[in-house]
Amino acid sequence: xxTQAEPAGAPPPAEAERTGRHRAPLSAGARQERRLGWLLxxxxxxxxxxxxxxxxxxxxxxxxxxxxxxxxxxxxxxxxSNYGAVLTSExxxxxxxxxxxxxxxxxxxxxxxxxxxxLVMHRTIFWRGTVRTSVLVPYGxxxxxxxxxxxxxWTPDLGYLAELLxxxxxxxxxxxxxxxxxILAEVWKTTPFMALLLLAGLALVPEETLKAAMxxxxxxxxxxxxxxxxxxxxxxxxxxxxRTLDAFRxxxxxxxxxxxxxxxxxxxxxxxxxxxTALNLGIGSAISVLIFICVGIIAFTFxxxxxxxxxxxxxx
Amino acid sequence: MRRLRAFAVLPLLASMLAAxxxxxxxxxxxxxxxxxxxxxxxxxxxxxxxxxxxGGRYRIAYNKLPRAADGQRQQLVRRLAAEDDSLDILxxxxxxxxxxxxxxxxxEWTGVARQRAxxxxxxxxxxxxxxxxxxxxxxYNTNTQLLWYRQDLVxxxxxxxxxxxxxxxxxxxxxxxxxxxxxxAQYEGLTVWFNTLINSAGGSILNRTATAPSLGPxxxxxxxxxxxxxHSPAADPSLSNQMxxxxxxxMESGTAAFExxxxxxxxxxxxxxxxxxxxxxxxxxxxxxxxxxxxPTIGGIDLAVSxxxxxxGLAFEAALCLRNRENQLTAAIEGGLPPTLRALYDxxxxxxxxxxxxxVLAALESASVRPLTPAYQNISIxxxxxxxxxSGIQPVSAVNTIRDQIDDALRSEGVIP
Numbered sequence: 001x002x003t004q005a006e007p008a009g010a011p012p013p014a015e016a017e018r019t020g021r022h023r024a025p026l027s028a029g030a031r032q033e034r035r036l037g038w039l040l041x042x043x044x045x046x047x048x049x050x051x052x053x054x055x056x057x058x059x060x061x062x063x064x065x066x067x068x069x070x071x072x073x074x075x076x077x078x079x080x081s082n083y084g085a086v087l088t089s090e091x092x093x094x095x096x097x098x099x100x101x102x103x104x105x106x107x108x109x110x111x112x113x114x115x116x117x118x119l120v121m122h123r124t125i126f127w128r129g130t131v132r133t134s135v136l137v138p139y140g141x142x143x144x145x146x147x148x149x150x151x152x153x154w155t156p157d158l159g160y161l162a163e164l165l166x167x168x169x170x171x172x173x174x175x176x177x178x179x180x181x182x183i184l185a186e187v188w189k190t191t192p193f194m195a196l197l198l199l200a201g202l203a204l205v206p207e208e209t210l211k212a213a214m215x216x217x218x219x220x221x222x223x224x225x226x227x228x229x230x231x232x233x234x235x236x237x238x239x240x241x242x243r244t245l246d247a248f249r250x251x252x253x254x255x256x257x258x259x260x261x262x263x264x265x266x267x268x269x270x271x272x273x274x275x276x277t278a279l280n281l282g283i284g285s286a287i288s289v290l291i292f293i294c295v296g297i298i299a300f301t302f303x304x305x306x307x308x309x310x311x312x313x314x315x316x
Numbered sequence: 317m318r319r320l321r322a323f324a325v326l327p328l329l330a331s332m333l334a335a336x337x338x339x340x341x342x343x344x345x346x347x348x349x350x351x352x353x354x355x356x357x358x359x360x361x362x363x364x365x366x367x368x369x370x371g372g373r374y375r376i377a378y379n380k381l382p383r384a385a386d387g388q389r390q391q392l393v394r395r396l397a398a399e400d401d402s403l404d405i406l407x408x409x410x411x412x413x414x415x416x417x418x419x420x421x422x423x424e425w426t427g428v429a430r431q432r433a434x435x436x437x438x439x440x441x442x443x444x445x446x447x448x449x450x451x452x453x454x455x456y457n458t459n460t461q462l463l464w465y466r467q468d469l470v471x472x473x474x475x476x477x478x479x480x481x482x483x484x485x486x487x488x489x490x491x492x493x494x495x496x497x498x499x500x501a502q503y504e505g506l507t508v509w510f511n512t513l514i515n516s517a518g519g520s521i522l523n524r525t526a527t528a529p530s531l532g533p534x535x536x537x538x539x540x541x542x543x544x545x546x547h548s549p550a551a552d553p554s555l556s557n558q559m560x561x562x563x564x565x566x567m568e569s570g571t572a573a574f575e576x577x578x579x580x581x582x583x584x585x586x587x588x589x590x591x592x593x594x595x596x597x598x599x600x601x602x603x604x605x606x607x608x609x610x611x612p613t614i615g616g617i618d619l620a621v622s623x624x625x626x627x628x629g630l631a632f633e634a635a636l637c638l639r640n641r642e643n644q645l646t647a648a649i650e651g652g653l654p655p656t657l658r659a660l661y662d663x664x665x666x667x668x669x670x671x672x673x674x675x676v677l678a679a680l681e682s683a684s685v686r687p688l689t690p691a692y693q694n695i696s697i698x699x700x701x702x703x704x705x706x707s708g709i710q711p712v713s714a715v716n717t718i719r720d721q722i723d724d725a726l727r728s729e730g731v732i733p
Contacts, residue, residue, distance in 0.1 A: 270731070270733070279415075
């Protein structure tokens with residue numbers, strides 16, 4: 001979210017600087033134009049505020065209340081005590097570590113597989129379109145639909161994948177096997193997205209540089225690690241950032257595959273359950289805000305520490 | 317947001333138009349009845365009969381809620397929280413009345429309607445629809461568990477848990493089917509098991525006023541029995557994943573000697589394993605203490621009138637019609653739902669279908685209810701989460717954990733997993 005906010009916020013000062021340098025006092029026409037510019041983007045700004053800023057603000061407000069639909073008479077301001085309740089709850093930390101585990105493992109696997117797929121797509125000479133399209137098929141399938149297919153496939157007596165296991169094995173009813181199956185479903189589904197972003201990065205690697213490396217006697221592995229990866233770094237970081245943010249908010253796959261049973265719930269599942277099953281808007285909103293903060297930290301870490309550039313800002 | 321709202325309004329408009337169309341048709345309002353999905357046709361039949369009997373004053377539309385109880389509750393709650401006025405009569409699980417009443421989503425039953433609702437109705441089901449001494453729903457159907465056993469293996473049914481586990485151990489030594497089939501998965505069924513045991517041991521989960529946990533030694537006792545079963549030969553290897561239906565299947569496949577389950581297992585056994593059916597018998601739910609009757613937990617559905625209904629008067633009347641003698645009898649015979657009217661248990665037609673009617677009635681009269689509190693969902697999850705898997709229960713610490721989580725839940729500070 002914060003990555004999207006940046007490019008939106010960045011242009012105006014840059015614009016002002018540039019115009020300021022060229023001609024100090026703005027002409028009436030330019031001022032008119034600027035006003036028109038603002039008017040033209042105003043609807044978008046208003047919509048953005050309405051659909052993002054307002055709900056976020058409202059969630060923060062709710063998270064500071066005892067606001068439980070079941071005890072409407074006892075609604076009151078409780079300060080940070082909802083956060084205290086969540087952060088001292090073992091359920092939050094269980095869900096947090098599960099989410100972190102799924103995020104790290106699935107994104108790592110996706111990076112490796114995605115890179116492989118990107119190289120294949122980049123290098124294919126024949127049927128390039130067919131290869132690219134077929135790689136993208138999983139990404140085109142609705143997650144919930146795919147998750148249901150996985151669920152049936154792994155259910156004993158129903159699924160073809162469960163058939164391959166020793167009889168009586170119900171992998172979705174046991175924590176670790178279920179977690180790996182969730183990761184599998186997640187990897188299957190989003191590796192194409194990773195591959196696509198990496199493919200864009202591969203296109204940035206100039207052919208001449210690779211040829212020069214080849215002439216210098218670099219092995220294919222050296223060409224990959226010493227030439228391609230460094231040149232692709234911005235694309236890799238952006239791909240990692242996007243996928244990490246997405247993976248941390250994982251909901252649909254888990255909701256369908258296990259419903260969060262056997263300690264396989266992510267933080268989003270925890271938030272959902274507290275909002276929609278417990279009807280506790282205060283606690284549920286506190287969880288949502290904490291997820292938002294986690295996502296913010298992830299984005300900040302990537303942008304500041306690893307220098308990932310938001311798309312469109314690469315020119316800097 | 318605006319645009320989204322416009323989209324959200326479309327189906328609403330459509331349903332309003334449809335409702336208007338219906339109104340114009342016969343000049344009578346449509347009452348929307350939301351209830352669990354029934355495949356037997358008994359509920360639709362009741363809706364049709366009552367529409368007919370109203371003499372053109374209303375028409376009842378039976379709308380099916382999702383199959384799973386959680387899904388039913390979520391749909392109702394979401395719509396009521398948004399003050400949806402297209403819901404009139406709501407089929408609530410017996411554990412929801414307190415929550416819906418406290419949230420002011422359902423109307424209190426008063427005056428004549430209340431009188432007609434209470435008349436001839438079993439006491440314990442009425443308890444489930446009462447919150448803070450006011451009546452908020454009318455019991456539609458009820459349900460409770462019996463002990464089902466195989467007479468070829470067990471000549472006389474056990475009276476207590478200790479006896480049952482001992483019999484199972486003996487059968488195991490003889491290499492005969494010996495499992496006790498019970499709901500051990502991490503879900504509502506596990507809470508029901510615990511509630512039955514704690515009440516049978518003379519205790520309860522909450523205090524009388526539902527303001528604090530009660531628990532105490534009976535709770536430790538209950539948790540101890542669950543643990544004991546899980547560590548005895550009586551435990552089905554898949555105990556920790558079993559729900560009612562897996563229990564039924566295990567019994568029908570011949571691996572078990574005992575089963576604690578609802579009466580739906582009876583017609584099912586008859587259809588699926590006629591051979592075993594010959595020795596399939598029932599008995600009262602086993603006791604915890606030999607000198608104290610068992611108190612099995614009741615289930616079932618209560619009918620409530622939505623606070624946002626546009627026709628509350630008609631809705632009360634229609635709800636009473638839907639659960640009248642005739643419709644309850646149909647629901648019992650065609651849908652297998654035990655009635656809440658006392659007199660029906662003497663009805664020959666019902667006894668023919670339910671040879672165990674007497675035992676069910678006896679169980680209902682001494683039955684226990686699950687904690688009546690708006691925070692029931694949290695409490696149930698705290699219990700089923702803490703006591704799962706049954707083999708891992710440490711009775712004293714488990715009960716302490718449950719107490720802490722109930723305390724939190726009652727203060728809206730509980731996080732549910």
